[in-house]
Amino acid sequence: MTRNLVREGERNRKKIEIVLAESERGMTLSEIAEKANLPVSTTKRHLDILASTGMVHVEQYRGFNLYRWNGKEMRQDKVSLSEEHILFIEAMKNSWGKPFIRIKERKYGKDVGAITIDEEHVDEFIAKLKSISQDINDNFTK
Numbered sequence: 001m002t003r004n005l006v007r008e009g010e011r012n013r014k015k016i017e018i019v020l021a022e023s024e025r026g027m028t029l030s031e032i033a034e035k036a037n038l039p040v041s042t043t044k045r046h047l048d049i050l051a052s053t054g055m056v057h058v059e060q061y062r063g064f065n066l067y068r069w070n071g072k073e074m075r076q077d078k079v080s081l082s083e084e085h086i087l088f089i090e091a092m093k094n095s096w097g098k099p100f101i102r103i104k105e106r107k108y109g110k111d112v113g114a115i116t117i118d119e120e121h122v123d124e125f126i127a128k129l130k131s132i133s134q135d136i137n138d139n140f141t142k
Contacts, residue, residue, distance in 0.1 A: 012038055013046045017069070020056060026066035054102045054114035070116075074099075084108045101125075 015036040020027065027035070033043035047067055050056040059066040075091040088104040101122055104114040117125050 009046070012036070012042060013050065016043060016046050016050065017055065020067060020069035023069065026059060026068040028064055028066060032067060049111075052113060053104055053111040054116050070102075 019035045033040045051058050057068045057070045077089045079087045086106045090102045093099050099119045101117045105112050
């Protein structure tokens, strides 16, 4: 029973992903639900999940949200923190063709969150990681 619900959820999310990826513009919740042939409440729940993992960009306007597919994946690498805990590091392009990096966290087969780093801040992010790595090597490994 639980597996069927999980599969159904995955199918519904995939429908929403396809609708947004094929759209030339942002879409409202009701437009997405209609095009995906899903109830609005189901669509909203899955859009919240997709937004929390960085797959969907949400723009808030007075009285409604506009949802956009967050781009095409150009490259993906992964870092295994444990057997059931993985970070996916993805180079992507957003709907306007601007590159960014998304770091998505997955635990026990479930996406639990993500951050995005726009192109202007990638070098700064890498420099901070290198600095922290050096501090760890200098101060904690002796």
